[in-house]
Amino acid sequence: MAVQAESLGNKFKIALLQVSVGADKQANLSLARKKIEEAHANEAKLVMLPECFNCPYDNKCFPEYAEEVPEVGTKLGDFKPGSTVEMLQNAAAEHSLYVVGGSIPEISEGKVYNTSVSVSPTGTIVAKHRKVHLFDIDVPGGIRFMESEVLSAGNSLTTFEVGGMKIGVAICYDVRFPELSLLLSGRGAKLLCIPGAFNMTTGPAHWELLMRARALDNQMYVAACSPARDPDGSYVAWGHSMVCNPWGMVIAEADESEQILYSEIDLERLSEVRQSIPVTKQKRSDLYSVTVSDF
Numbered sequence: 001m002a003v004q005a006e007s008l009g010n011k012f013k014i015a016l017l018q019v020s021v022g023a024d025k026q027a028n029l030s031l032a033r034k035k036i037e038e039a040h041a042n043e044a045k046l047v048m049l050p051e052c053f054n055c056p057y058d059n060k061c062f063p064e065y066a067e068e069v070p071e072v073g074t075k076l077g078d079f080k081p082g083s084t085v086e087m088l089q090n091a092a093a094e095h096s097l098y099v100v101g102g103s104i105p106e107i108s109e110g111k112v113y114n115t116s117v118s119v120s121p122t123g124t125i126v127a128k129h130r131k132v133h134l135f136d137i138d139v140p141g142g143i144r145f146m147e148s149e150v151l152s153a154g155n156s157l158t159t160f161e162v163g164g165m166k167i168g169v170a171i172c173y174d175v176r177f178p179e180l181s182l183l184l185s186g187r188g189a190k191l192l193c194i195p196g197a198f199n200m201t202t203g204p205a206h207w208e209l210l211m212r213a214r215a216l217d218n219q220m221y222v223a224a225c226s227p228a229r230d231p232d233g234s235y236v237a238w239g240h241s242m243v244c245n246p247w248g249m250v251i252a253e254a255d256e257s258e259q260i261l262y263s264e265i266d267l268e269r270l271s272e273v274r275q276s277i278p279v280t281k282q283k284r285s286d287l288y289s290v291t292v293s294d295f
């Protein structure tokens with residue numbers, strides 16, 4: 001029987017599946033499925049996969065690996081057998097848990113997006129986020145990556161509801177834009193899920209700092225899930241999946257190897273932090289505000 005959203009309660013366990021990702025899509029999917037099963041056996045109620053968990057993080061691969069992704073509301077059994085999304089729906093339903101499905105390359109009307117789907121414990125699609133900020137950077141002596149050469153950007157912000165609490169979804173580079181998480185938290189998100197894949201240049205410098213900053217700015221939980229590091233890959237991921245609490249502290253952190261990172265979301269702790277330092281109530285909205293076009 002499916003877990004009802006309400007049963008997550010004020011404290012629940014989440015699992016970040018820091019999986020290895022290789023060129024074999026079916027192997028990536030089997031590994032993801034196996035790790036979801038393991039996290040379920042360890043009582044996780046929500047699991048998250050990394051950015052691009054079914055495909056190497058490489059512009060050359062995105063169009064080739066891209067699949068269609070159904071809209072929010074699509075139920076178990078109503079989408080393509082054998083697809084990545086169907087695997088996520090089956091896994092969520094079989095184990096009665098929420099799956100934040102990392103991200104995958106999505107093809108839609110000739111465009112390719114970096115898209116995250118989230119699935120409820122009944123296997124219904126509850127969120128679909130297309131990466132809003134494309135990762136285009138050029139750091140001399142470090143890394144150059146231009147997602148915009150291949151990918152198109154999404155145009156909306158994403159939350160979904162779990163038993164009265166909201167969860168926000170953003171993908172990797174999206175975390176660098178503080179207005180986005182501010183708006184998600186303004187919409188009620190208490191947990192921000194970020195499938196991501198920082199690299200060996202920006203990872204050590206910015207990954208933890210950004211995750212902690214977003215958690216502290218918004219007094220929310222931030223959970224960021226990376227692929228495991230493959231030193232021989234064309235893109236070497238930093239790893240270090242982590243969970244930060246509303247006080248801005250790292251409460252769980254992986255190293256670079258393949259592993260499942262467990263952590264607890266404690267909504268009482270979140271309320272305590274928000275009551276003791278009530279920055280949201282103290283904002284000078286008479287002086288400034290941030291708005292968004294799709295709200």
Ligand SMILES: O=C(O)CCC(=O)C(=O)O
Pocket residue numbers: 051134135171172173174176196197198199202203206
């Ligand atoms: O912002 C960064 O440094 C890394 C971002 C990234 O790798 C991505 O958006 O996929």
